[in-house]
Amino acid sequence: MVNITIDEKQLEVAEGTTVLEAARAAGIEIPTLCDHPHLTPYGGCRLCLVEVEGARTLQPSCTMPASNNMVVHTDTQKTRDARKFILTMIFSERNHFCPYCQVSGGDCELQNAAYHEGMTHWSLQPNWKPYPVDASHPFFIQENNRCILCRRCVRACGELVGNFTLGFEERGANSTLVADLGVPLGESSCIGCGTCVQVCPTGALIDRWSAYQGRETEVDCTETICVGCSIGCGIKVLTRDNRLVRIEGNWDASLNEGVICDIGRFHPLIEDRERVQTPLVRKGGSLKAATWDEALDVITTQFKNQKHNQLAGYVSSRLPVEAINVFTQLFAGLGASAYCLEVDLPAEYSSRLADEIKAPFEAKLSSLQTSDCIFVLGEDLTKDHQVVSFFAKRTIPNGTKLITLDNKDNGFDNFAVISLKPKIGTEIDVLRALVSSLKAGKSTFGDVEKVSGLSIDVIESSLSILREAKKPVIVFGKSDSQFITDDFVKILYDLAKQINASLINVKGGANSLAAAQLGLVKSLNTKDIQTGFIVLGDDKPTQQLIKSLEKIPFLIMQSSYISPLTAAAQVVLPAQNWLEQEGHYLSLEGRVQQAYKSLQAEESVRSNFEILNELASKLGIKVNNTWEEQITKRISPVAIELIAD
């Protein structure tokens, strides 16, 4: 511990604490621009200059470590003059025009800093040289005229996302933010997660939708979770007048700490599917608007007249567990089969293995942060479960070695030291060879070289990396080539035991673990099914799914959006989307989290839970809402944490 005096306050702080951190902890406000609590201190903007007794010049508090008996003054005429001067220089470096900038009036940290210093005007003129605007990216715009060269975006792209797309070229005032080696953003290696937009203190990086929709003080903010996949990232949904304005990563969410991917941040804003507004019933060949009672009556009659073995229910794992639980009980009550719409079954494989070994065996995502070797199998984390890829990629600069095993191009190949690409169907042989060699303590590859087409050298190097790793993590999930099977997962478990690795299954949709725990994740069966009740919610059906389901003669759709499936249906029930309904989600690492509603649905559109409950009561089937009990009946592959709200 060191003793430091800041503005006459005596403080005791841990060694390594910066003066800025110490001041903030003591409630002393020092203005900053380039500093961000989630990024490495950079010392670029100099706004946080303080007077340190005995020091020759003013010192940047963000990078200055507190030392014993240091005496600091944060608010003197000298610091105030320096800050005003620094802001004057920043304003003159580029072209900042507040009257026609959308972040002006509260959302701009530069303007706020100027107000804080009481700057009524600029004593130096702007640069007047026009800087380029890059609008090549589908999600955001780079306005170099408003850039203050703070490099928050560069640090976020590298440190938080591990993508290292953004950087700077040239020197001094000519410094320019560039993507890759100076290509337009839209053509660069940018993955569109928008973390740079979220950290930008000015309007230099702006998303395409939220401009002039309302300043941060004028919008409503709902802290909830993303249901784009099974990670369950904490997000902030900004709305105004029941309209979605913007989505941001929640810095306070312990899981993702502010980062989210393009699917969480931008995709909801480009949602252009047409809503189902009212219940629809097919009459005389075409779908006609109907009342809720009419539509539900058609369904109950159909259910009652249908043989149970010809009736089946299908539910999306994007729905809250409350709805999935009622759905499960409803179909159990009908004596009909019930499925989750997950076409890939990795979640179920993990649950089955847990049944077998009678204990949770998967690790938490946090194990990625400390790992020195990450072995990714099947799953392309740059497409699905992207935030897991951020966790993995950001460790690479620390020397973490990444190995991939897939038989197709995998977005991780560029980051991996070894990309194993065996012939299709031989992935399991490669894995077996690795495990048997580890068990034997020597290379026992057999004929795997011939079978898989991989060279012995490559397998040998992978083996030695895995063997030497101190904290290896194995990540697997669904795969387009579908080589992840029951057996594959068992061998992976074996591999994890051999090298003492943490095992992470990223599973599928938001509630795929809950669906697996309820026994719904299994191969979709539509054979002989005459009546299919599809609780799609706001999910987007894949072509594969549409093809297999549209053949069902009597199709009932519970859906938020119009799709080829609703067009083929006999009855369509309008359901609320993820922003309109609330409920709980069981994440891939066993966190039970609550999603809150941020938008108010139209009166004719009901929540998935509500619809299923009403249907159950019309059918005289008793359902209860004890989902916590239901999902914990089966041994979970990962310890379930019921997080109290």
Add this chain to the structure above:
Amino acid sequence: MGKPKVASDWLAGCSGCHMSLLDIDERIVDLVKLVDLRATPITDLKHPDESGVDVGILEGGINNSTNEAVAKMMRKRCKILVSLGDCAVFGGVPAMRNFFTLEESLRRAYVETESTDSEGKIPSDPELCKPQRVQAVHEVVPVDIFVPGCPPDADIIYYVLSELAQGRIPDMTKKNLMWN
């Protein structure tokens, strides 16, 4: 001491700041009780008194030789000069043309606009004022009080004028400081 004399003028702006001044509504009656409103674009007198005024207010930036002359005259004839609005304080919207050469802006305005026929030419009569690079007022003459805003809020204008009328220098910080 008599009522302080106030004069104002508008330069390269949209006159919105003067409109915002009128937005002080019935409070203008109180204000007139406190000040002697002299030459303004909305009164009959066109030039600030030669004998001088106490407060001069300029809206808009400097974008031609006339603006410059008006600003210099106002500076000479007033004790306290106020820059009113973002154009006067920063250059504002007209200053966007500083990204181009004067030649380019004039060609765009007089020759290339969609409504100009083939006869369109850049006016060059020697009687006309000469356009120049757009500047904030304080780049041309010293300014005492800056009231940014596009336009400044009527409440802020009222505060500034009533403080000046009562012989005080307004405090342009906190809620009175608004650039947008």
